Amino acid sequence: MRERRYSSTSPEHLAAALFDVAAQAGLEGASVREVAKRAGVSIGAVQHHFSTKDEMFAFALRTLVDKLLTRLADVDQDGEPARGLFSALSQLLPLDEARSREAHVMAGFAVRAATSASLAEIRRTTLFTIRTKLSAVLIGMGVHEAETRAALLLAAVDGLALHALGSPGLYPPEYLEHALDIQIAMVLQGAEVVPTTSAIELAS
Amino acid sequence: MRERRYSSTSPEHLAAALFDVAAQAGLEGASVREVAKRAGVSIGAVQHHFSTKDEMFAFALRTLVDKLLTRLADVDQDGEPARGLFSALSQLLPLDEARSREAHVMAGFAVRAATSASLAEIRRTTLFTIRTKLSAVLIGMGVHEAETRAALLLAAVDGLALHALGSPGLYPPEYLEHALDIQIAMVLQGAEVVPTTSAIELAS
Structure with a gap:
């Protein structure tokens, strides 16, 4: 079940969500929470792909x-x-x-x-x-x-x-x-x- | 008493503290809390001079x-x-x-x-x-x-x-x-x- 939930997203999808958030509010607005929200996934799904914010950036x-x-x-x-x-x-x-x-x-x-x-x-x-x-x-x-x-x-x-x-x-x-x-x-x-x-x- | 506490700082002193924080950690690190800490004053003292973070910036x-x-x-x-x-x-x-x-x-x-x-x-x-x-x-x-x-x-x-x-x-x-x-x-x-x-x- 765990794998299945995370497979609903990809690093590319998260990167696109981060870009959208940052283009609108600046990188300081691109928290893991905001990126997850924009991508329509859980915070855990973001953390599954990127263990740190720096890695996501x-x-x-x-x-x-x-x-x-x-x-x-x-x-x-x-x-x-x-x-x-x-x-x-x-x-x-x-x-x-x-x-x-x-x-x-x-x-x-x-x-x-x-x-x-x-x-x-x-x-x-x-x-x-x-x-x-x-x-x-x-x-x-x-x-x-x-x-x-x-x-x-x-x-x-x-x-x-x-x-x-x-x-x-x-x-x-x-x-x-x-x-x-x-x-x-x-x-x-x-x-x-x-x-x-x-x-x-x-x-x- | 209130005035006395706030007179211990000045907008210029706070701007210098903000500059120091931002030069080290970037503007995203320059929260009211961090600027107050660097300036050695209370959060209330910063808010006394700047009613918003944008005003402080x-x-x-x-x-x-x-x-x-x-x-x-x-x-x-x-x-x-x-x-x-x-x-x-x-x-x-x-x-x-x-x-x-x-x-x-x-x-x-x-x-x-x-x-x-x-x-x-x-x-x-x-x-x-x-x-x-x-x-x-x-x-x-x-x-x-x-x-x-x-x-x-x-x-x-x-x-x-x-x-x-x-x-x-x-x-x-x-x-x-x-x-x-x-x-x-x-x-x-x-x-x-x-x-x-x-x-x-x-x-x-």
């Missing part, structure tokens, strides 16, 4: 990160690089209701990573993965200081998302898109500083 | 913002503009223990502004104030798209601070300083796009 963060990384990877990179960067990074900006909810929950996890070793580890791996992918694109374009510029691209995007959280009026979607455009243009200006292979060939 | 955020804005304004702006921007914005980066604590608490307030009207109002005013001051410096230098570039400068700084929270190893102080240097250089490259008044005079 870590699973929910990994679920959110996986979703975002899949969306980032799905962006067509065959076209113009500046356009590919824009399409990928605009996935992380609060340009609609769904992405606003994601940005809110993700920023909450970022702050909580300061006091949670398990969340910090997931955040570190995620940041490193995204930075490395952005770097590869910039190196391919012959951009000077590619690694630092990749970090700045990601920092500007997450900073804009953070600023938009409580001030959507100051950061409407069209403004966020325009700002991302400008940041990408600034980062790619670095391509003019260091000549690409073809430019070297032309010069010799 | 708003006062603490305003205190932190005032402190940061005073430090930003104190930066000597008489020298080279790029250097002035660096000195001002590095106040917001977690380059030492004190600034790491401030960045942690400030990011917590930024996230909570998504669900608190009073915190959102303070954040909005603060962002607008800093963006306007940065804009004025960039306009003075003839930088193209000064307002958007000012917003991006601030976004990159707060994004770097957010990323450093759980990943100090990926973002050591010298790396953060180097990244800020590059972001400022990229933003100021815009000065070359639109000619300044003196450049127009030289050309005519």
Whole structure:
């Protein structure tokens, strides 16, 4: 009987419930009790899957990160690089209701990573993965200081998302898109500083 | 007797206690009970000064913002503009223990502004104030798209601070300083796009 009751839920279902609670009330509202209530299961069912709140949070963060990384990877990179960067990074900006909810929950996890070793580890791996992918694109374009510029691209995007959280009026979607455009243009200006292979060939 | 007991504390003393608790455990740990304990006063003494937790948080955020804005304004702006921007914005980066604590608490307030009207109002005013001051410096230098570039400068700084929270190893102080240097250089490259008044005079 015990197993049967717990089989009515899954870690994924609980992670989705946690996301809903956190998107509405912040992570501080995502207690085991509230997550159980939102998921429509008992507190015991949550505890069956996650022995601590930190474990529940870590699973929910990994679920959110996986979703975002899949969306980032799905962006067509065959076209113009500046356009590919824009399409990928605009996935992380609060340009609609769904992405606003994601940005809110993700920023909450970022702050909580300061006091949670398990969340910090997931955040570190995620940041490193995204930075490395952005770097590869910039190196391919012959951009000077590619690694630092990749970090700045990601920092500007997450900073804009953070600023938009409580001030959507100051950061409407069209403004966020325009700002991302400008940041990408600034980062790619670095391509003019260091000549690409073809430019070297032309010069010799 | 009642007044006498409450006069043993002040809103500023409570805000300092809240900051200490939040810097260590995050804002979610800053309950009225914990703040009272840290301040060494009764729960009633906290409630005497702040009738709600939101009111206590708003006062603490305003205190932190005032402190940061005073430090930003104190930066000597008489020298080279790029250097002035660096000195001002590095106040917001977690380059030492004190600034790491401030960045942690400030990011917590930024996230909570998504669900608190009073915190959102303070954040909005603060962002607008800093963006306007940065804009004025960039306009003075003839930088193209000064307002958007000012917003991006601030976004990159707060994004770097957010990323450093759980990943100090990926973002050591010298790396953060180097990244800020590059972001400022990229933003100021815009000065070359639109000619300044003196450049127009030289050309005519």
